[in-house]
C-alpha cells in the first residue's frame with residue numbers, strides 16, 4: 001500500500017460557508033457525513049460531489065458523528081451541551097434524542113462495529129456505553145466509567161480494610177474509589193440543598209440546588225449501617241452535610257449551629273467524628289466548636305464559654321475513647337477539652353499558627369502542621385511537644401500517619417513528600433514531584449499511600465517499597481538532594497514522541513522486518529521445532545523405549561553350503577555360539593570416532609572465538625545427533641578438555657546474545673548430564689561453568705520477574721472482564 005499520489009490533493013469541495021467540525025465516513029461507499037458549526041449534518045457523496053441529505057440539530061456545533069453498522073440506518077451526532085441526536089437515514093428525520101448523555105460537551109461518540117452499542121465520552125471525565133435494545137430506539141446506559149471532572153479537594157481512606165478512598169472534588173461530588181477493582185467504586189453523588197423539594201419539583205439537574213464543593217470531611221464506618229457516617233463542610237457554607245456511605249447518597253441532616261445568621265461569612269472549617277460513630281464535632285471560622293449527635297442530628301453542646309477559640313478553628317480531633325477533644329485555633333492556641341463535661345483542661349501556646357491537625361487515635365500522637373512550614377508532634381497524654389520537624393519550604397498541605405504510628409508523611413507546596421520516622425525523629429524519605437501534592441492518606445493496612453495533586457483529576461497510589469525489597473531506612477543527611485518522581489499519566493511521554501517522529505520520517509510504508517533481537521532486555525527463542533531440543537534430556541528414556549526387545553538374530557536355518565572344517569576327514573563346522581552375547585547392531589560410535597564437523601568448528605572457535613558456525617551445525621542436527629556430538633566431546637570418547645571448554649564458551653556466547661535462549665538451556669543441560677562425572681575434575685571447565693552459572697541465573701531472574709509481571713497483568717485483566 002505505497003501509493004505515490006497518496007498525499008496529493010485531488011479535489012477541493014467548495015464548503016458549506018461555515019466551519020466543518022466533524023467528518024465521518026458513512027457505511028455506504030463514497031459517502032461521508034460532515035458536521036458543521038451551524039449544527040447541520042450534511043450527508044455527502046464525495047465521488048460525485050453531491051449532497052444526499054441534510055439534517056439540522058438545534059444544540060450548536062456538531063462535535064462528533066457516528067453511524068450504526070448493525071443493520072439499522074441510524075446516525076448519532078453529538079453536541080456541546082451533552083445531548084445526542086439520533087437520526088434515521090431512511091426516513092430522513094430525527095428519531096430520538098438522548099438528553100444529558102454527558103454533563104459537558106460530547107467529545108467523541110462511536111458505534112461499535114456491528115453492535116448496537118454506542119461509546120461516548122465527554123469533558124466530564126466520563127466514558128459511557130449505551131445499548132440500543134429497546135423498542136423506542138433510545139440508548140439505555142449499559143456501563144459507565146467515571147472519575148471526577150474537576151480537581152480534588154480532599155481524599156481520605158475509608159474504613160479499616162484499606163480498600164476504599166473517599167474523594168471530594170470541585171465538581172461537587174463525593175466518590176468512593178476502590179483500590180481493588182473498579183467494580184467496587186461508587187459515587188455518592190452531588191449534595192443537593194433539599195432533596196425533598198428537588199424531588200417534588202423535579203429539578204434534578206439544575207445547578208442552583210446543588211451544594212458547593214466539599215472542602216473537609218470526616219468519616220467513620222462504625223455505625224454506617226445504622227445512620228450516616230460521613231460529615232462534610234462545604235465551600236463558603238455554615239452548615240455541614242451528613243452522607244451515607246452504604247446508601248451512597250447525601251444523608252439526613254444539615255448540621256447548622258444555632259444563633260449564627262445564615263448570611264454571615266462564618267463557615268465550617270474543621271470536622272471530626274468519634275470512633276464510635278455517634279458524635280460529630282464541627283469547628284467554625286468564628287472559633288466556635290459544637291458537638292452533634294449523628295443519629296438524631298441534635299446539638300449536644302459546645303466548647304468554651306462563648307467560643308472555643310478567638311480565631312478560626314483550624315483543626316478538631318477526638319481521641320479513641322471519647323475522653324479528650326483537641327482543637328487548634330488560628331490564634332496560635334491548642335486546647336484540650338473534656339469531651340463529656342466540655343471543660344477546658346489545658347491550653348498550649350504555639351510558635352506559629354497551625355495550618356492543619358491530625359490525630360493518630362491508637363497511639364495518641366498528634367501532628368500539627370504550622371504556617372511557618374514546620375511540623376510539631378505532640379503526645380496528647382502528656383500534652384507536650386515531643387518532636388519538631390522542619391525541612392519543608394512551602395505550605396504543608398496534608399499529613400498522614402502510617403497505621404502503626406511510626407511514620408508521619410507530609411506533603412507540601414514545595415512539591416515534596418517527606419516521611420519522618422517518629423521514634424528516631426529523623427527524615428527517612430523525601431522525593432519531589434512535578435506537581436505539588438495536595439492531600440496524602442495512608443491506607444489503614446499500610447499497603448498504599450494515596451496522593452492527590454494540583455491540576456490532576458486522579459488519585460495516585462504509592463506502594464511501600466520495603467514490601468518488595470530490602471531498604472535500609474537510614475536518616476537522610478541534611479544535604480540530601482531528593483530526586484524528582486514523574487507522575488504516571490495517560491499522555492504520551494517524551495520518548496514516545498521521539499519514536500513517532502522517527503517513524504514519520506519515512507513516508508513510504510516499509511514492510512516490517514522483525515529484527516533478530518527486539519530488545520536487549522528480552523530473550524529471543526530460536527525458531528527450531530520443539531522436537532529438536534525439548535526432549536534432549538530424556539533421550540535415554542526415549543531410546544530405551546524404542547530399543548528392540550532383543551538384538552536382531554541371525555536366522556537359525558541351515559546354510560545351503562555347510563561349512564566344513566579343513567582337514568583330512570570332512571567334518572561339518574558347528575557354528576560357534578557368539579562369544580559376546582551383548583553384541584548388538586548398535587555401533588559404539590565412540591570407538592569409531594572421527595572428528596566431526598562440529599568438533600572441528602569448536603576447535604576453530606578456540607582460536608578465533610567465533611562460535612556461530614558450530615552453533616549452526618548443531619541447530620541442524622536432530623536430538624540423537626546432538627547427543628552424539630556432545631558425548632564425543634569428552635576425552636573418554638575421543639574429545640578433549642579444550643573442546644569442552646570451547647563448547648561452554650559457545651553456550652556463553654548464546655546467553656550473551658540472548659538469542660536461541662531455549663537452545664542454550666537445552667544444550668547446556670544435556671552437556672551437564674552427559675559429563676557430570678568428569679566435569680568436577682577439570683579445573684578449567686569448572687571455572688567456565690561457574691561463570692556460566694551466574695550468567696544463567698541472572699538471565700533467569702530477569703525473565704522470571706517479567707513473567708510474574710505479565711501474569712499479574714493477565715490476571716488483573718481476566719478478573720476485570722470476567
Ligand SMILES: *[C@@H]1O[C@H](CO)[C@@H](O)[C@H](O)[C@H]1NC(C)=O
Nearest residue numbers: 152153154356397398438439
Ligand atoms: C487537601 O487538598 C486541598 C486542596 O485540594 C487543600 O486545600 C487542603 O489543604 C488539603 N489538605 C487537607 C488536610 O484537606
Ligand SMILES: *[C@@H]1O[C@H](CO)[C@@H](O)[C@H](O)[C@H]1NC(C)=O
Nearest residue numbers: 260261262263264265266267
Ligand atoms: C444578613 O441579612 C439581614 C437581613 O436578612 C441583614 O439585615 C444583615 O445585614 C445581613 N448581614 C450580612 C453580613 O450580610
Ligand SMILES: *[C@@H]1O[C@H](CO)[C@@H](O)[C@H](O)[C@H]1NC(C)=O
Nearest residue numbers: 402403407446447464466467
Ligand atoms: C512498609 O513495609 C515494611 C515491611 O513489610 C513494614 O515494616 C513497614 O511498617 C511498612 N510501612 C508502612 C508505613 O506500613
Ligand SMILES: *[C@H]1O[C@H](CO)[C@@H](O)[C@H](O)[C@H]1NC(C)=O
Nearest residue numbers: 144146175182183185186187
Ligand atoms: C465505578 O465503576 C462502576 C462500574 O464499573 C461504575 O458504575 C461507577 O460509575 C464507577 N464510579 C466511579 C466513581 O468511577
